[in-house]
Amino acid sequence: MSKDNQILEEFTSKEYEHGWSVDMEVDEAPPGLNEEIIKWISAKKEEPQWLLDWRLKAFKTWSEMTEPEWANVTYPKIDLQALRYYSAPKKSKKPKSLDEIDPELLQIYERLGISLNEQKKLQGIAVDAVLDSVSVGTTFKETLSKLGIIFCSFSEAVKEHPELVKQYLGSVVPMTDNYYAALNSAVFSDGSFCFIPAGVRCPMELSTYFRINAANTGQFERTLIVAEDSSYVSYLEGCTAPQRDENQLHAAVVEIYAAKNAEVKYSTVQNWFPGDKNGKGGIYNFVTKRGICAGDNSKISWTQVETGSAVTWKYPSCILKGDNSVGEFYSVAVTNNYQQADTGTKMIHIGKNTKSRIVSKGISAGKSQNSYRGQVQVMKRATNARNFSQCDSLLMGDRCGAHTFPYIDIQNSSAKVEHEATTSKIGEDQLFYCNQRGISTEDAVALIVNGYAKEVLNQLPMEFAVEAQKLLALTLEGSVG
Amino acid sequence: MLSIKNLHASIEGTPILRGINLEVKPGEVHAIMGPNGSGKSTLASVLAGREEYEVTEGSVNFLGKDLLDLAPEDRAREGVFLAFQYPVEIPGVSSTNFLRTAVNQVREYRGLEPLDAVKFLSEMKEKMKLVEIDQKLLSRALNEGFSGGEKKRNEIFQMAMLEPKLAILDETDSGLDIDALRVVSNGVNKLKSNENATIVVTHYQRLLDYIVPDYVHVLYKGRIVKSGTKELALELEEKGYDWIKEEVDAAV
Numbered sequence A: 001m002s003k004d005n006q007i008l009e010e011f012t013s014k015e016y017e018h019g020w021s022v023d024m025e026v027d028e029a030p031p032g033l034n035e036e037i038i039k040w041i042s043a044k045k046e047e048p049q050w051l052l053d054w055r056l057k058a059f060k061t062w063s064e065m066t067e068p069e070w071a072n073v074t075y076p077k078i079d080l081q082a083l084r085y086y087s088a089p090k091k092s093k094k095p096k097s098l099d100e101i102d103p104e105l106l107q108i109y110e111r112l113g114i115s116l117n118e119q120k121k122l123q124g125i126a127v128d129a130v131l132d133s134v135s136v137g138t139t140f141k142e143t144l145s146k147l148g149i150i151f152c153s154f155s156e157a158v159k160e161h162p163e164l165v166k167q168y169l170g171s172v173v174p175m176t177d178n179y180y181a182a183l184n185s186a187v188f189s190d191g192s193f194c195f196i197p198a199g200v201r202c203p204m205e206l207s208t209y210f211r212i213n214a215a216n217t218g219q220f221e222r223t224l225i226v227a228e229d230s231s232y233v234s235y236l237e238g239c240t241a242p243q244r245d246e247n248q249l250h251a252a253v254v255e256i257y258a259a260k261n262a263e264v265k266y267s268t269v270q271n272w273f274p275g276d277k278n279g280k281g282g283i284y285n286f287v288t289k290r291g292i293c294a295g296d297n298s299k300i301s302w303t304q305v306e307t308g309s310a311v312t313w314k315y316p317s318c319i320l321k322g323d324n325s326v327g328e329f330y331s332v333a334v335t336n337n338y339q340q341a342d343t344g345t346k347m348i349h350i351g352k353n354t355k356s357r358i359v360s361k362g363i364s365a366g367k368s369q370n371s372y373r374g375q376v377q378v379m380k381r382a383t384n385a386r387n388f389s390q391c392d393s394l395l396m397g398d399r400c401g402a403h404t405f406p407y408i409d410i411q412n413s414s415a416k417v418e419h420e421a422t423t424s425k426i427g428e429d430q431l432f433y434c435n436q437r438g439i440s441t442e443d444a445v446a447l448i449v450n451g452y453a454k455e456v457l458n459q460l461p462m463e464f465a466v467e468a469q470k471l472l473a474l475t476l477e478g479s480v481g
Numbered sequence B: 001m002l003s004i005k006n007l008h009a010s011i012e013g014t015p016i017l018r019g020i021n022l023e024v025k026p027g028e029v030h031a032i033m034g035p036n037g038s039g040k041s042t043l044a045s046v047l048a049g050r051e052e053y054e055v056t057e058g059s060v061n062f063l064g065k066d067l068l069d070l071a072p073e074d075r076a077r078e079g080v081f082l083a084f085q086y087p088v089e090i091p092g093v094s095s096t097n098f099l100r101t102a103v104n105q106v107r108e109y110r111g112l113e114p115l116d117a118v119k120f121l122s123e124m125k126e127k128m129k130l131v132e133i134d135q136k137l138l139s140r141a142l143n144e145g146f147s148g149g150e151k152k153r154n155e156i157f158q159m160a161m162l163e164p165k166l167a168i169l170d171e172t173d174s175g176l177d178i179d180a181l182r183v184v185s186n187g188v189n190k191l192k193s194n195e196n197a198t199i200v201v202t203h204y205q206r207l208l209d210y211i212v213p214d215y216v217h218v219l220y221k222g223r224i225v226k227s228g229t230k231e232l233a234l235e236l237e238e239k240g241y242d243w244i245k246e247e248v249d250a251a252v
């Protein structure tokens, strides 16, 4: 057996660190999915009629759709009627400050290493924490509101800024877009809303930690980010979920709207429970993320570090409508054991001189399957469109798989599209070299993997990059002896 | 300090080392020469703990410990350093970051506090002077796109940082230009003390003008077939290996 294979053999399942759940009284919907449930959710959330109508329309659309099967993933069919579509921690009134937040909730975040307190403030991060379905606390709101920035839970936005929500909801990801987006539109529970007014540069990273807590609860987050003319925001999303035996569904929708000269950076570190080393349990992560560079010279940049979930289906995309607009996608996806990831991006060039850049780094270990699926589309009007794609795969052992599915569709002959792809293995030579300098094999793997993913990690804000590096190391920990 | 007794090693069933005996004492410099394919790099790899090689017979004692019993990283932490004949590239990992990880893991093993960023950098500055290595090189990814000579110089820089007790330099001179050879050799000499020892593997007498060996050994077909002082290297330079090969092959 070669050393590489031996490394693979010894690839262990370090038990998932965030695997526990707190018993908490929950306010939840009965299982099942039908119009009554949707009405129940909407009423629970005290929503206006227009939103209920919107949900019902989405439900109708969804009912006529079938589950997509084109992705390179296999999993048992999910019984959507067995899931609960709403679960909120019980509380008597809305918290006004952190002191009023259920200490048990705070404890969960503490255990996740997230503190809503001074620490984060010192780091200049405003955190809007989402536990299951309800947003539990928002810091920094005041500083932000002085600048006219709105950063709140989605439900709150529906109440406080209905005109904005109505204007933009579904404008980037229409409810008809795909099966999971339609489902999300019908039953979304909560999420974050972010609005940056014209000319404002958001002075801090906006951050949301998502977390799945109750068993058998599909999580349907809805995030909407609107950046008006010449504004700037960097948004961070991180998630962890406690260990469960049953598979849990996560079908989020994120929409970004960037007006003229606006720039939005969206960073994700995702480590939902991946299932155990035998492939039992784990999150199904079927997410629709899309941004539109609606105005000229606007820019949207997606950065993701994906280490979790049993099955991932996710293609953060950019519609480059404004002239000279720029779309970027930087991704590191790690799969281990029986994880399956089918992820990538779509860059749709509509405006003139639009540019897109794709950097995808896949890392496969164990018996996992890691696919990159990317689409670059250059429309007729998109004169001088440019795309550069770099898709690299790193294999650890020989029982995992890496696949690349690039789709290119060019309707304007002035377009320049470049695609590069490489596949490599972690070399025995590299490991030995590190060992010979006194570095343990485990740390050597972390070093090599982080080096491989550097171009993507460099895109993340500092604190997040450190966290992501640790996560990569953790995911591959125990992999070698 | 190092005592190799009747060492036999093979790769994929093919015997390469066939009974090596070598004693190295603190403060000594040993040169190992020998024709291509005679097993010099193999000996270095076996001492460093490369797992593809199977030790089939013999023993290696290093500072009172059974070296063959230790994992490669522990051998390094005990003070064995190998300057590779072909250093590998590690994309995306800066030399600085790599070395800091290495130095601190070695320190931890020895029960020392890790060096903080400031101390580490000042240590680096000092050692950089020793081998006249450019700062720019160290901020780049480890060995990635380095020229042949730059890689070799970087190996000796790492040696300076790790301060090994036994350094094995595998053809460090190949690829170095004339000036670099002098600079790098001077660096090695400055690192020499009564407590450490060096094994230099080389094909050329030239290096031994700078790093003067106490002993010269000729390795041929997996055995040390001749040992002598530095004059042996001069003789080899003049006459080549044929006369030794003939001696050995006739004896078989």
Ligand SMILES: Nc1ncnc2c1ncn2[C@@H]1O[C@H](COP(=O)(O)OP(=O)(O)OP(=O)(O)O)[C@@H](O)[C@H]1O
Pocket: B011, B012, B014, B016, B034, B035, B036, B037, B038, B039, B040, B041, B042, B043, B085
């Ligand atoms: N994987 C392998 N399978 C079979 N033979 C091998 C393998 N690896 C090395 N060898 C052989 O072992 C022998 C010794 O190689 P080694 O690299 O130790 O020689 P060397 O003395 O360092 O030579 P050079 O002076 O060219 O560096 C060579 O004949 C080589 O071909």
Ligand SMILES: [Mg+2]
Pocket: B040, B041, B042, B085, B170, B171
């Ligand atoms: Mg050699």
